[in-house]
Amino acid sequence: MTSALLTDKYELTMLAAALHNGTAHRRTTFEVFGRRLPEGRRYGVVAGTARLVEALPEFTFDDAALTLLAEFLDPATLAYLADYRFRGDIDGYPEGELYFPGSPVLSVHGSFGECVILETLALSILNHDSAIASAAARMVSAADGRPLLEMGSRRTHEEAAVACARAAYLAGFAASSNLAAQQRYGVPARGTSAHAFTLLYSTADGPDERAAFAAQVDALGVNTTLLVDTYDITTGVANAIAVAGPELGAVRIDSGELGVLARQVRAQLDDLGATTTRIVVSGDLDEFAIAALRAEPVDTYGVGTSVVTGSGAPTAGMVYKLVEVDGLPVAKRSSRKESHGGRKQAQRLSKRSGTIVEEVVHPDGQAPEAPTGLVARDVAVPLVRNGEVVADLSIAAARERVASGLHSLPWDGLKLSRGEPAIATRMVTHSS
Amino acid sequence: MTSALLTDKYELTMLAAALHNGTAHRRTTFEVFGRRLPEGRRYGVVAGTARLVEALPEFTFDDAALTLLAEFLDPATLAYLADYRFRGDIDGYPEGELYFPGSPVLSVHGSFGECVILETLALSILNHDSAIASAAARMVSAADGRPLLEMGSRRTHEEAAVACARAAYLAGFAASSNLAAQQRYGVPARGTSAHAFTLLYSTADGPDERAAFAAQVDALGVNTTLLVDTYDITTGVANAIAVAGPELGAVRIDSGELGVLARQVRAQLDDLGATTTRIVVSGDLDEFAIAALRAEPVDTYGVGTSVVTGSGAPTAGMVYKLVEVDGLPVAKRSSRKESHGGRKQAQRLSKRSGTIVEEVVHPDGQAPEAPTGLVARDVAVPLVRNGEVVADLSIAAARERVASGLHSLPWDGLKLSRGEPAIATRMVTHSS
Numbered sequence: 001m002t003s004a005l006l007t008d009k010y011e012l013t014m015l016a017a018a019l020h021n022g023t024a025h026r027r028t029t030f031e032v033f034g035r036r037l038p039e040g041r042r043y044g045v046v047a048g049t050a051r052l053v054e055a056l057p058e059f060t061f062d063d064a065a066l067t068l069l070a071e072f073l074d075p076a077t078l079a080y081l082a083d084y085r086f087r088g089d090i091d092g093y094p095e096g097e098l099y100f101p102g103s104p105v106l107s108v109h110g111s112f113g114e115c116v117i118l119e120t121l122a123l124s125i126l127n128h129d130s131a132i133a134s135a136a137a138r139m140v141s142a143a144d145g146r147p148l149l150e151m152g153s154r155r156t157h158e159e160a161a162v163a164c165a166r167a168a169y170l171a172g173f174a175a176s177s178n179l180a181a182q183q184r185y186g187v188p189a190r191g192t193s194a195h196a197f198t199l200l201y202s203t204a205d206g207p208d209e210r211a212a213f214a215a216q217v218d219a220l221g222v223n224t225t226l227l228v229d230t231y232d233i234t235t236g237v238a239n240a241i242a243v244a245g246p247e248l249g250a251v252r253i254d255s256g257e258l259g260v261l262a263r264q265v266r267a268q269l270d271d272l273g274a275t276t277t278r279i280v281v282s283g284d285l286d287e288f289a290i291a292a293l294r295a296e297p298v299d300t301y302g303v304g305t306s307v308v309t310g311s312g313a314p315t316a317g318m319v320y321k322l323v324e325v326d327g328l329p330v331a332k333r334s335s336r337k338e339s340h341g342g343r344k345q346a347q348r349l350s351k352r353s354g355t356i357v358e359e360v361v362h363p364d365g366q367a368p369e370a371p372t373g374l375v376a377r378d379v380a381v382p383l384v385r386n387g388e389v390v391a392d393l394s395i396a397a398a399r400e401r402v403a404s405g406l407h408s409l410p411w412d413g414l415k416l417s418r419g420e421p422a423i424a425t426r427m428v429t430h431s432s
Numbered sequence: 433m434t435s436a437l438l439t440d441k442y443e444l445t446m447l448a449a450a451l452h453n454g455t456a457h458r459r460t461t462f463e464v465f466g467r468r469l470p471e472g473r474r475y476g477v478v479a480g481t482a483r484l485v486e487a488l489p490e491f492t493f494d495d496a497a498l499t500l501l502a503e504f505l506d507p508a509t510l511a512y513l514a515d516y517r518f519r520g521d522i523d524g525y526p527e528g529e530l531y532f533p534g535s536p537v538l539s540v541h542g543s544f545g546e547c548v549i550l551e552t553l554a555l556s557i558l559n560h561d562s563a564i565a566s567a568a569a570r571m572v573s574a575a576d577g578r579p580l581l582e583m584g585s586r587r588t589h590e591e592a593a594v595a596c597a598r599a600a601y602l603a604g605f606a607a608s609s610n611l612a613a614q615q616r617y618g619v620p621a622r623g624t625s626a627h628a629f630t631l632l633y634s635t636a637d638g639p640d641e642r643a644a645f646a647a648q649v650d651a652l653g654v655n656t657t658l659l660v661d662t663y664d665i666t667t668g669v670a671n672a673i674a675v676a677g678p679e680l681g682a683v684r685i686d687s688g689e690l691g692v693l694a695r696q697v698r699a700q701l702d703d704l705g706a707t708t709t710r711i712v713v714s715g716d717l718d719e720f721a722i723a724a725l726r727a728e729p730v731d732t733y734g735v736g737t738s739v740v741t742g743s744g745a746p747t748a749g750m751v752y753k754l755v756e757v758d759g760l761p762v763a764k765r766s767s768r769k770e771s772h773g774g775r776k777q778a779q780r781l782s783k784r785s786g787t788i789v790e791e792v793v794h795p796d797g798q799a800p801e802a803p804t805g806l807v808a809r810d811v812a813v814p815l816v817r818n819g820e821v822v823a824d825l826s827i828a829a830a831r832e833r834v835a836s837g838l839h840s841l842p843w844d845g846l847k848l849s850r851g852e853p854a855i856a857t858r859m860v861t862h863s864s
């Protein structure tokens with residue numbers, strides 16, 4: 001099915017009106033940016049760029065779509081859409097880059113007609129994926145090197161779940177439970193068993209946890225992860241080692257006060273000689289709970305709801321605004337929603353140590369000189385030229401960008417508490 | 433593409449282990465329920481049931497899926513999956529029903545193997561769609577009869593957006609901006625223009641709002657909605673009526689203090705003779721902002737971010753739990769996450785006035801007698817028998833259920849403030 005109807009109706013009625021009098025052919029630049037970060041957040045992580053540019057070739061109007069649109073569009077507009085494919089240029093922040101309020105995350109250049117109808121698709125993908133990656137990066141930072149598993153598919157829309165797995169992995173998670181994310185994006189899939197599996201081994205005589213563990217070890221080997229909290233955790237750990245032996249890969253605890261339980265279970269495992277058996281914890285973890293477990297003998301965190309819902313910020317709140325028409329800057333100017341006109345670029349300034357200090361958003365081609373002692377880097381890259389993808393969009397590269405971006409933040413920027421953006425954004429206006 | 437990989441890996445490793453020793457063929461019931469409502473909510477609205485049962489026929493494993501799964505599954509499990517299609521039974525609350533903590537929203541009956549692998553798909557759809565419908569119903573209630581337009585596609589995942597449009601419409605919204613929701617589900621699509629359209633009519637001499645309005649009216653007729661807040665709202669309204677005349681359909685205000693502006697604009701429109709021109713307001717509206725505008729001359733509300741993010745509760749938090757194996761109730765019993773074993777049904781008790789007073793969840797086939805003076809109604813209906821859909825799944829019927837459900841709530845249940853569930857749920861345990 002075409003992605004072209006994943007679109008707000010008004011984009012097509014605007015197109016019709018603009019085609020009617022020829023203004024649809026004016027050269028324009030639309031910019032995607034966030035006016036602010038979600039409340040209290042200190043940085044955002046760009047994600048979705050690759051999904052967006054890869055969706056462009058399928059953003060075409062097939063017969064079924066045109067039939068639907070014929071209910072409210074005139075023949076000239078329908079003819080335009082029948083031929084439509086995006087042939088313009090796109091620049092933007094590559095996936096994994098940090099962003100801040102006002103960062104020109106994406107710039108779309110082309111005729112008004114060809115650009116205006118991409119608004120919903122561009123924003124849906126960037127707002128969703130960036131919200132997830134931004135939350136996930138905070139968890140990665142809080143986990144301080146311990147691996148994180150994304151297991152929240154069941155807490156979000158079934159297709160959003162795949163994008164969540166991708167965005168969390170992009171931000172530094174080790175793996176996801178979602179199989180479609182492995183198929184589509186190569187995200188490593190993990191997972192072993194749920195409480196239902198243990199409960200299945202119940203008879204009229206009552207539950208039989210050992211039978212469940214034996215069945216799992218038989219089928220999946222001793223390197224599996226046994227879920228030990230279906231009945232009593234201490235008994236569960238004893239049963240797990242009795243069945244699998246001290247070579248058992250891991251135990252998972254999914255309920256209770258995880259810090260206390262992790263300490264108890266670690267001591268018990270060690271007593272049983274299972275010194276290499278790892279402890280996986282899960283159950284309503286967010287970045288704060290992850291950080292609170294740093295001192296505990298936890299080997300791996302499983303994170304569900306909080307990561308797929310952006311940990312309180314389920315959308316990044318970016319907007320898609322017309323900033324230039326036929327070379328002239330344009331901007332809305334009614335109350336509080338001002339946007340800065342003109343095609344823009346961004347430089348990120350760092351100390352020689354690598355710590356970033358400021359983002360400078362300037363008119364395209366008018367980069368100011370970097371202050372003495374600071375290093376300037378252009379943040380955006382060419383993504384699409386004449387409708388064709390020209391950038392390296394690998395997730396591996398994006399993962400490296402997140403890691404180096406987190407490393408580049410001033411200390412305050414990594415705080416989980418509410419605060420201001422980690423660096424200021426300076427808007428340099430047109431000198432002409 | 434098959435929906436069968438929209439699944440957590442552990443469902444398939446559990447299946448493999450259970451096939452290995454024959455327990456995969458035990459007869460089971462899995463139940464979907466929420467342990468609690470999102471914090472402070474007084475009721476939930478079930479949505480997604482129809483999307484789930486309609487997704488079942490596509491939940492099959494094609495060659496590409498089996499190739500991926502061959503990396504970690506044995507030949508017997510792969511053979512089982514190659515033949516897989518759900519052939520069991522499903523009972524559940526029809527879409528649009530209210531639900532409360534512990535309500536058995538869905539009951540899936542079949543072999544362990546055929547039921548366990550539906551967990552992620554079932555929960556993804558029900559948790560997402562119910563979260564949206566539950567938030568949307570609060571907005572419908574707050575709007576007190578004025579129409580609501582869902583226009584949040586750009587604030588959520590592009591496919592989730594379509595499901596959001598459907599869930600909001602199901603809960604009583606009048607229309608959505610999303611064209612795919614019209615195509616797939618018949619949700620009426622609405623929308624006219626954005627600020628970009630007005631900004632497009634800028635030249636070296638500056639902006640030309642009248643030219644933009646004239647272009648839109650030329651193409652779409654005087655019954656269109658003109659967006660009047662790109663520059664100055666008072667001038668915008670004057671320009672709108674100057675161009676379109678007093679027969680103009682509507683003006684939209686998308687920024688500023690909407691109550692004050694609505695009053696000003698209403699007075700100005702009336703002075704200009706445009707007494708039938710409607711006022712549409714949008715811009716960060718949620719149920720509280722909608723309620724706060726009740727006294728103002730607002731004709732239609734446009735709602736974006738808040739409805740597609742569940743207005744603070746982006747997921748319904750339902751779980752999918754094994755409750756019965758070969759006729760025996762089973763239940764997890766470690767800390768705080770207790771679930772009640774056994775196949776269950778629910779009755780809703782009402783006064784003769786129609787006001788509901790209690791939900792009684794009882795063992796299947798053991799309905800207690802309704803107290804004198806109260807009317808009992810079974811909430812769940814048969815949805816699937818032997819893998820085939822047997823229920824009426826129309827959105828029109830679901831819309832009626834929401835409307836009558838809201839009407840049936842005790843007064844406190846309609847309060848927007850945080851509180852307890854509107855009615856209590858009584859769990860009746862097995863008498864045998």
